[in-house]
Amino acid sequence: MERRRAQFFALLAEQRPLKEVLSLSRYSRVTAYHLLGRYRELGLAALRDGRQTNRGAPTLFTPEEQQRLAARIHQDFEQGIVWEGKQVQAWIKQEFGKDVYLSRTYEFMRAAGFSPQKPRPRHVKGDEEAKEAFRTKREWRSSAVRSFSTHAFLCGQWTNIVWACNPFSVPSGHQPGSH
Incomplete structure (x- = not known):
């Protein structure tokens, strides 16, 4: 430059x-x-290029204020209270008298060791037994696909024609192992 x-x-x-x-x-x-x-x-x-000496914008909080905010969020988290950005924004306004943008509250939460998230909502009619049955069915299918893929690999047919080692789906006149 x-x-x-x-x-x-x-x-x-x-x-x-x-x-x-x-x-x-x-x-x-x-x-x-x-x-x-x-x-x-x-x-x-x-x-001279002034970027090396540019310290950037001053921090919004003193280290003591950052520690107070982090301690409050951790204290409430231990009691099962999850803070959202708007709650952090309101608390900062009330405690320190400072107006902050909502996006800055997420930075403060990350600095405190949190991330702005909520657990996914559960459907009221959600059936735990049906979910478990679906999981086992899906696991069985994925293991069957893995075993078939391994079988196709061992038969020497690991090409675009994976069905070549499956005797139930071989077209008539086609021998397994031939391309």
Whole structure:
């Protein structure tokens, strides 16, 4: 980034036309005027890339406030209370007098070791026995497919024609093992 800015100012120092400088440096006109304004204001310091020294936005909470929020969420979690983003938002407003966006509350919950989720709702007419029967039926099917696939692999038919080792589905005139 600094090299590109240095090239930009070197081309300007050679008194090349602005159009040529913009095409060689690949800066837009707006960016070029911004760089020139910074150079007039800061001098050679404007060539430096300021991203390394940029600390970012200040934190919203002090470490003590973050610990208070995390302790409260953990305390309620142990009692079986699950917090949502809006509850965190209201608590922050009440306790600290700070307005925060809803999306920031999820960051605070993650920092406290939580994730914003709820268990999936259960249907009122859900039948546990039917679910268990479905699970065992599905497990049986997947094990049957695995054993058939293993059989097809051992027969040397692990190609697009997996049915070649199944004697019940071999077309007439086709011998297992032949392609």
